[in-house]
Structures are given as C-alpha cells and as structure tokens.
Amino acid sequence: MTRMEINLRQVIILSACTSIIISSFGVVVLALQPGVTTDLTLLPTQLLSGVKTGNPLAIMNFGIIVLIISPVTWLLTVLVSFVGERDRLYIILSIFVLLMLISSSIIVPRL
Amino acid sequence: MDILILCVILLFSILAGIIVSTLGIGAGVILVPFLTFVIGIPIKVAIATSLVDAITVSGAASAAYIKERKTNVRLTLWFAATSTIGGITGALIAIRMDRTLLSEIFAIALIITAYFMIVQRKEVSSAAPYGNDADPFKLNGSYRDDETKQTVNYRVKHPLLGFIGGFLSGNAAGLLGVGGGIVNVPVMNLFMGVPIKVATATSAFIIGITAATSAAIYYSYGYIHPLLAVTVLEGIFLGAIIGPRVQGRLKSEALNTAFAVILIVVAFLIMAKLFG
Numbered sequence: 001m002t003r004m005e006i007n008l009r010q011v012i013i014l015s016a017c018t019s020i021i022i023s024s025f026g027v028v029v030l031a032l033q034p035g036v037t038t039d040l041t042l043l044p045t046q047l048l049s050g051v052k053t054g055n056p057l058a059i060m061n062f063g064i065i066v067l068i069i070s071p072v073t074w075l076l077t078v079l080v081s082f083v084g085e086r087d088r089l090y091i092i093l094s095i096f097v098l099l100m101l102i103s104s105s106i107i108v109p110r111l
Numbered sequence: 112m113d114i115l116i117l118c119v120i121l122l123f124s125i126l127a128g129i130i131v132s133t134l135g136i137g138a139g140v141i142l143v144p145f146l147t148f149v150i151g152i153p154i155k156v157a158i159a160t161s162l163v164d165a166i167t168v169s170g171a172a173s174a175a176y177i178k179e180r181k182t183n184v185r186l187t188l189w190f191a192a193t194s195t196i197g198g199i200t201g202a203l204i205a206i207r208m209d210r211t212l213l214s215e216i217f218a219i220a221l222i223i224t225a226y227f228m229i230v231q232r233k234e235v236s237s238a239a240p241y242g243n244d245a246d247p248f249k250l251n252g253s254y255r256d257d258e259t260k261q262t263v264n265y266r267v268k269h270p271l272l273g274f275i276g277g278f279l280s281g282n283a284a285g286l287l288g289v290g291g292g293i294v295n296v297p298v299m300n301l302f303m304g305v306p307i308k309v310a311t312a313t314s315a316f317i318i319g320i321t322a323a324t325s326a327a328i329y330y331s332y333g334y335i336h337p338l339l340a341v342t343v344l345e346g347i348f349l350g351a352i353i354g355p356r357v358q359g360r361l362k363s364e365a366l367n368t369a370f371a372v373i374l375i376v377v378a379f380l381i382m383a384k385l386f387g
Contacts, residue, residue: 001180008184009177016170020348023341030338060337067166067344068330071323078184089248093188097320100195104202105327 004081011077015070023063030056072101116150117342124164124343128350130370131168137290137318138164138347140224143217144377146339148384154210154217156336158288159329162322163340164347165290169319171351176312180254183313186305189250189273190313191320194281194291198324201285206332208286214385217287221378224293225371254309268304280317285325290318 001009033056047065050058079094127141139161146157176182205213250267276298280291292314299310329335 001178004184005177005180005182009174012170012174012177016167016174020167020344023344026337027341027345057337060341064163064330064335064337064340067163068323068326070166070170071320075320078188087249090185090188093192097188097191097195100192100199101320101324101327104195104199104324105331 004078007081008074008077011073012070015066015073019063019067019070021063022066023060026056026059026061026063029054029059068105072098075101117338120146120150120339121342121346124346125350125353128168128347128352129354130350131347132172132351132354136224136228136370137161137292138168139287139289140221140374142343143288144221144381146343147214148381152336152339154213155205155329155334156339158205158213159326159334160336160340160343161288162284162326162329163335164343165284165288165322166319166326167344167348168351169315169322171348172315173312173319176315179257179312180252181309181312182316183250183252183267183305183309184316185248185250186267186270186273186299186313187316187320189270190277190280190295190317193274193277194284194317194321195324197278197281197283198285198321199281199328201282201287202325202328203285205286206328206334211385213287214381217289218378218381218385220283220287220289220293221374221381224289225374225378227293227297228371228374229368252309254306256308263306265306265309266304269302272298272302277317280314281321281324284318284321285328288325291321292318 047058047061051062075094075098079091079098082090082094123145124142127138127145130136130141131138139158142161142164143154143157146152146160147154152160173182246266248267248270250270251265252267253262253264255261256263276294277291280294280298283289283294284291292311295314295317296307296310299305299313300307305313326335
C-alpha cells in the first residue's frame with residue numbers, strides 16, 4: 001500500500017468506529033432512560049447541550065452527524081497526500097468534491 | 112417506536128447486511144421496500160435511513176478494498192466531482208416529489224438493478240494490457256487477483272465518462288437511496304476498461320462520498336429518524352461482519368440470480384400496491 005492508502009484506510013476505520021460507538025452509546029443511554037421521546041429533530045444548539053447532559057436522542061444524532069461528515073475526513077486525507085505530491089489536477093478535484101460535500105450540509109438546505 | 116418493531120427491523124437489517132456483503136449490492140434496494148411497504152415508514156425517511164447506512168457499508172468495504180489495492184482513489188475523484196452534484200439535486204428533487212411518484216420510480220430502479228445483477232456477471236473484464244501508453248491523468252493501476260494469484264495491470268480509458276457516470280449515479284443515490292453502484296460499475300467496466308473487481312471497489316468508495324452529500328440534505332430537512340437509523344446501522348454492520356463468513360458456503364451466482372428475481376417480484380408488488 002502507498003502512504004496515502006495506509007492513511008486513508010486508518011481514517012476510514014477510525015471515523016466508522018467512532019460514529020458506531022457514539023450511536024450505540026446513545027442506544028444504551030436510551031435503554032437506561034425509558035420514556036424519552038426519540039421522534040424529535042434537534043437544532044444544532046440543542047444537540048451540543050443535549051450531548052453534554054446525556055440526552056440519548058442528542059447522542060444518537062451526534063453519532064449520525066459524525067458518520068455523515070466522515071467522508072469529509074476521507075477527502076481531507078486524500079487532499080493532503082496530493083498536496084504532498086504537488087499533483088495539481090487532483091488537488092483541484094479533491095477541493096471541489098470537498099466544497100460540494102460541505103455545501104450540501106451548510107448552503108443547500110438554506111436555499 | 113415500538114420495541115418489537117425495532118427488533119424486527121434489527122433482525123431484517125442483519126439479514127440485509129449479509130445479503131449486501133455477499134452480493135456486493137447497495138442496501139437501499141432491500142431496506143427501502145422493507146421499511147416502506149412492510150413496516151409502513153414514509154418512503155423519504157426510508158431513503159434517508161438507507162443513505163446513512165450506505166456510508167457505513169462504503170467505509171467497511173473500502174477499508175478492505177484499499178488494503179487489497181483494488182480502490183483507484185484518483186478515479187474516485189473523477190466520479191465524485193459530479194456524483195456529489197447529482198446527489199444534491201437528487202435529494203432536493205426527492206424531498207419535493209410526491210411519494211407515490213417516488214415509489215413508482217423506485218420500483219423501476221429495482222427492475223434496472225435486477226437486470227444489471229443478471230447481465231453484469233456475464234460480462235468479461237475489458238481491461239486492456241498495461242502498455243507504454245501515456246497516462247496523463249495517472250489513472251492506470253494494478254492489483255493482485257486472489258483467484259489467479261497474478262498481478263493484473265489495467266489502463267483506464269475515456270476518464271471524462273466518469274463525470275457523466277458520476278452525475279447519474281449521484282442522482283440515483285440522492286433520489287432513491289439505492290447507491291450508485293448500478294451506474295458506476297457498468298460505466299467503469301464496460302466503457303472505461305476498468306476490471307470488474309477494481310470497478311466494484313472504486314464504486315464502493317464513491318458511494319460513501321455521494322451518500323454523505325445526500326444524507327446531509329435529508330438530515331437538515333428532518334427526514335433522519337435517529338433511533339431507526341442507528342438500529343438499521345447496527346444491524347447492517349453486524350450483517351456485514353457475518354456475510355463474508357457465510358459467503359464461501361453460498362453459490363454466489365445462483366444467489367445473485369435468485370435475488371434479482373426477488374427484486375423484480377418486489378417491484379411488481381410495489382406497482383400493484385400503488386395502483387390498487
């Protein structure tokens with residue numbers, strides 16, 4: 001494997017495991033707190049305060065958000081490698097895909 | 112949500128994970144009809160759930176494929192450049208679309224998936240021998256084939272087709288949550304000269320990026336039910352661990368054809384339900 005492939009594989013495994021551990025922890029907390037509603041959607045501000053107070057819905061949501069943004073970390077790893085190789089074409093393509101990913105979660109929903 | 116229903120969803124998700132990892136197809140074609148037409152969850156929530164799980168499956172598969180050097184990372188970017196655009200437009204269309212029309216389109220997508228499941232396996236890899244041709248985009252590569260125990264070199268042709276294939280697969284993912292493998296793999300294998308194993312591995316990586324783009328939009332519109340998504344996520348993850356262990360005991364070609372037939376039957380059942 002090349003250095004980029006080794007780093008990319010490690011980042012993929014780390015990001016997947018992190019999101020599954022956080023989400024599963026949310027399910028365990030939910031099992032310990034019966035009666036908590038899980039059908040609500042939380043605002044970003046409620047999410048952080050909910051995680052701090054051990055709200056199972058917030059913890060599960062946080063795990064899902066970590067999962068959704070994990071491809072951003074994959075692309076950042078690839079981008080850093082291409083910057084190291086000074087490969088302009090793939091630096092541009094990586095940045096473009098990253099911008100699309102970020103815009104889908106920040107800009108597009110506000111349109 | 113009822114604990115019994117969650118247990119049923121978890122068990123079905125484990126089964127779906129086994130099927131997905133054995134046949135190399137997207138979980139959406141199994142999950143979306145089950146969640147919508149058996150459990151009664153709205154199709155947009157089912158699609159959003161399927162997209163979240165596609166990221167997990169993509170990550171698990173890519174970690175294995177990268178180790179085997181079957182994922183072509185540079186080729187991924189040619190597809191992802193437009194699959195992300197397709198993923199955004201597909202998700203935005205689906206959110207605004209009538210659910211009956213969405214279900215009809217989904218049923219047609221199932222039939223197309225079934226067609227490619229039957230036809231694709233019969234295609235011979237069109238990989239060209241590794242020559243001294245110029246490789247301005249550094250897309251050519253090689254991998255070790257476990258069956259023949261030989262190193263296979265390949266040359267990627269027509270990279271611009273990646274932009275077209277990427278957009279179409281991204282649209283399918285965002286609109287229907289079925290992943291883009293049904294478009295990516297045939298485009299890479301049949302038109303770009305990429306061996307089927309590299310095409311499958313590279314497509315798995317592309318799907319994760321595309322699914323994340325669409326999932327972010329569904330999340331911001333409130334279509335992701337956290338408990339449902341986590342239940343399916345854990346089931347799929349467990350199934351994906353069990354899948355490779357039972358894979359050797361199953362005749363994958365027969366299983367592939369049988370499952371394609373099931374997809375066609377499910378498509379017609381959906382149509383029958385929609386048209387009363």
